[in-house]
Amino acid sequence: MFFSLHSLIWEHEVCSLLKYGELIPRLETALGKFSNRDSAEVIQPVRTTVPLQKHSGFLGVMPCYMENEGILCTKLVCFYKRPTGSTLPSTQATVMLLDPEYGNVKAIMDGDVITGMRTAAVSAISAKLLMCPDAEILTILGTGKQALSHYNVFTEVFSFKEVRVWSRSKDKAEAFAQSLGHHVTACESVEEAVRGADVIVTVTRSTVPVLSGQWVKPGAHVAAVGACRPDWRELDDTLMKQAVVYVDSREAAVTESGDIILSGAEVFAEMGEVINGTKPAHREKTTVFKSLGLGVEDAASAQLVFDKWKSKAM
Numbered sequence: 001m002f003f004s005l006h007s008l009i010w011e012h013e014v015c016s017l018l019k020y021g022e023l024i025p026r027l028e029t030a031l032g033k034f035s036n037r038d039s040a041e042v043i044q045p046v047r048t049t050v051p052l053q054k055h056s057g058f059l060g061v062m063p064c065y066m067e068n069e070g071i072l073c074t075k076l077v078c079f080y081k082r083p084t085g086s087t088l089p090s091t092q093a094t095v096m097l098l099d100p101e102y103g104n105v106k107a108i109m110d111g112d113v114i115t116g117m118r119t120a121a122v123s124a125i126s127a128k129l130l131m132c133p134d135a136e137i138l139t140i141l142g143t144g145k146q147a148l149s150h151y152n153v154f155t156e157v158f159s160f161k162e163v164r165v166w167s168r169s170k171d172k173a174e175a176f177a178q179s180l181g182h183h184v185t186a187c188e189s190v191e192e193a194v195r196g197a198d199v200i201v202t203v204t205r206s207t208v209p210v211l212s213g214q215w216v217k218p219g220a221h222v223a224a225v226g227a228c229r230p231d232w233r234e235l236d237d238t239l240m241k242q243a244v245v246y247v248d249s250r251e252a253a254v255t256e257s258g259d260i261i262l263s264g265a266e267v268f269a270e271m272g273e274v275i276n277g278t279k280p281a282h283r284e285k286t287t288v289f290k291s292l293g294l295g296v297e298d299a300a301s302a303q304l305v306f307d308k309w310k311s312k313a314m
């Protein structure tokens with residue numbers, strides 16, 4: 001087996017190598033290629049999930065092959081329904097890059113930073129394409145890892161006048177808001193947090209709806225990141241039915257998303273179709289981007305990390 005220990009790329013290294021300014025364009029290209037459904041561009045099946053019943057979790061296996069770019073990659077990610085108060089992480093991920101010609105492992109790298117950053121970057125791409133041009137108020141529901149990466153990229157890429165956060169515990173919301181800076185408001189209820197917001201990010205571990213369409217301002221954009229199982233929800237039927245629904249993958253949406261399957265909402269387009277110009281971006285309407293997370297996003301991110309890591313090592 002051709003493999004050397006030098007090809008282990010640790011979390012702190014991924015963290016110092018990955019920058020949103022470089023990651024976002026790579027992800028836009030990858031999503032566009034994915035939506036072309038050209039097997040020489042991207043082969044990426046819906047992830048396989050193995051239930052870890054004893055531990056209330058799943059192992060997700062997320063392979064992707066990009067023939068034209070010579071990228072062969074898989075992510076292994078475990079995700080768990082943690083009990084309230086648990087300090088354990090919801091997800092733990094490892095990414096493996098292989099040589100497509102020989103099948104040897106080129107690099108094994110931390111997948112937690114990649115998962116945090118690529119998910120947030122894809123939500124930022126959805127907002128760039130779908131939020132109203134004069135968006136002023138950003139709300140984040142949830143205060144965990146994804147909440148932080150979403151705050152980081154949304155404030156790096158856009159200039160919101162107001163940022164609000166909500167968590168089931170007011171103390172947690174306040175602590176999170178304070179850790180981000182004095183300009184962030186901790187809200188008591190979801191309704192208070194989202195009324196009048198132009199962009200709403202849902203990054204909770206909830207399995208039942210937390211966000212109701214009756215509180216969402218017409219024309220707002222919702223990036224819905226949690227609820228990645230067919231019987232889990234973050235958004236209610238009212239919102240799903242009143243919004244134009246965009247997804248990362250149509251196949252994944254009808255297999256994995258409780259918000260789509262249980263509401264019966266119609267998928268209007270993939271984000272890659274909007275990037276490719278084959279479907280319109282309805283900025284003027286209420287929009288939901290249902291994110292589930294794709295192997296192609298991990299592959300593009302991991303290749304970027306590897307290229308930068310190699311050029312530093314030389």
Ligand SMILES: NC(=O)C1=CN([C@@H]2O[C@H](COP(=O)(O)OP(=O)(O)OC[C@H]3O[C@@H](n4cnc5c(N)ncnc54)[C@H](O)[C@@H]3O)[C@@H](O)[C@H]2O)C=CC1
Nearest residue numbers: 090119142143144145146203204205206226227291292293
């Ligand atoms: N779409 C994608 O590509 C990805 C989605 N995810 C999903 O994003 C969500 C957030 O992930 P992380 O930030 O890593 O998790 P985390 O555990 O760090 O944070 C979860 C947040 O949800 C809150 N929460 C837990 N149960 C809740 C409930 N019943 N109602 C409201 N809030 C609740 C927690 O207090 C915490 O603020 C998870 O559902 C995860 O599965 C994670 C990675 C990628």
Ligand SMILES: O=C(O)C1=NCCCC1
Nearest residue numbers: 077079115228292293294
């Ligand atoms: O895409 C991912 O990575 C994940 N998506 C859903 C939840 C676990 C991780």
